[in-house]
Amino acid sequence: MDKFKYFLKYLKYVFSRKKRAIYIGCLGNNNLGDDAVYTGIVNMVKSKLVLYDINYAKVSSGSFFRKIYFPEPDYIILGGGTIIRKGKNESYLRLLNLFLDKYPNAKLLSLGAGVANTEFAQKIGFPTDIPAWIEFLNKCFFISIRGPLSKNILKNEWKINQEVEILYDPAIFHNQTKEIKAKNKTIGINFCDIIGRIHGFNQEAVGVFAKSLTQKLLDEEWIIWLYPTTPNDINYMIKILGEDIVSKVNIYKNCLDLNKSIDFFNSIDLFVGMRLHAIVFSSLSSTPFFAIEYEQKTSDFLKSIDLEEYVIRTDSLDVDEVLKKIHDIYQNVDILQDSIYQKMLFAKKEQVTRVKELLSRL
Structure with missing residues (x-):
């Protein structure tokens, strides 16, 4: 089933007339929040980009098809979730650098990512490699993050050179609803x-x-x-x-x-x-x-x-x-x-x- 799913994604990516992007974010964990972030971003950019997501939990998913023929992406997207943390040889930054080394001409985008509080990340055993993240972020064509706390870390603590936008959580791109409450406790x-x-x-x-x-x-x-x-x-x-x-x-x-x-x-x-x-x-x-x-x-x-x-x-x-x-x-x-x-x-x-x-x- 996993191979078939990635085969369909592969076909859509290969034969699209739109610009192409690799998506790196928190996926594959059976979590609706992660999925809502991803589909929110897909809907945001679908008029211009076709996305090929890399399964963070199982990076090998789809690798067979990528070895056959995989057009060079125009962009590499760092997706939403609190994923700006950990070091350059682990987690999301490792994947970003891996694909950037393979496709050096791809432009980098950050779409609604969250930045982990540095002190808290250290305490829970997920210390942030700040210099490595600064190096990556300063290469980005566009940086947007989830909220003001994340922006404060990047601009005031880490002194990122690039402009940083607040994009809100990508999941809010989904349709907003409002129905009168029944008030039945x-x-x-x-x-x-x-x-x-x-x-x-x-x-x-x-x-x-x-x-x-x-x-x-x-x-x-x-x-x-x-x-x-x-x-x-x-x-x-x-x-x-x-x-x-x-x-x-x-x-x-x-x-x-x-x-x-x-x-x-x-x-x-x-x-x-x-x-x-x-x-x-x-x-x-x-x-x-x-x-x-x-x-x-x-x-x-x-x-x-x-x-x-x-x-x-x-x-x-x-x-x-x-x-x-x-x-x-x-x-x-x-x-x-x-x-x-x-x-x-x-x-x-x-x-x-x-x-x-x-x-x-x-």
Whole structure:
């Protein structure tokens, strides 16, 4: 199946009359957030470019066809996700340099990437090779990143010579929706296992918090849905919540279908969750949310859309405080929904404008 999929991509890339680009980003992990970023970028540039993605999790995918005949790409794209981190001989930078060495005439583009907080990356064992990234980024034809925190790192800390644009998260390029909330106390929740690489480095505390919050919501007679962006989220939530609680909640299962996920967010009154792209999907549907931040990428996105007040970090979790936030959000659902809709509408227009400017230069 994997070979057939890459054969079709190979044919589209080889025979396209458009300019060609290799896409390097976080793909192949069965994660809807990664897929939404990629398809957002595909839709952004499809009028000018055909993309051939390199499977980060399995780089060898499609390599047989690439050895037969592979037209030189016009561009190499660094995609979205928090992927500006680690060293030149590992992860995404290794792949970027590998393909740049092979295709030295290709222009480099960064489209909505996130930059890892340098101090936090060091603490979780993913230290950033800053000189190597600066060298790469200063070669780029166009640099755009996800939000203001990422831009601050590149411009003020790393002193990148190139102009840096804020493109927002690429996933917001998907259609924005807004449906009137039923106000029947329906809430979606998401917790995930980041194996301790979180603010506070205490994954166990997240589990305790999640169980306590879910039980209190049940006591208040909320209709609860467990929402994942990857199948692993469901396994984790079932494990930490326990059989008794899980028997009293609903489980959303179409976690790899973006359109159905947006429909799901339209059906709930509000959302509380950890996964960044679950928060992005909630924003796309103008569904009020409260984010649980495990690393700075959540604030990077929230600041970009001017909604940074709706977040708590995993090293500051307080069940009563979050429950109060949920009550406040529910009481003001209509107002908050309109606010999110307008802020996302503005962000999308800004994103479209910047994409048009880029495409005019390709």
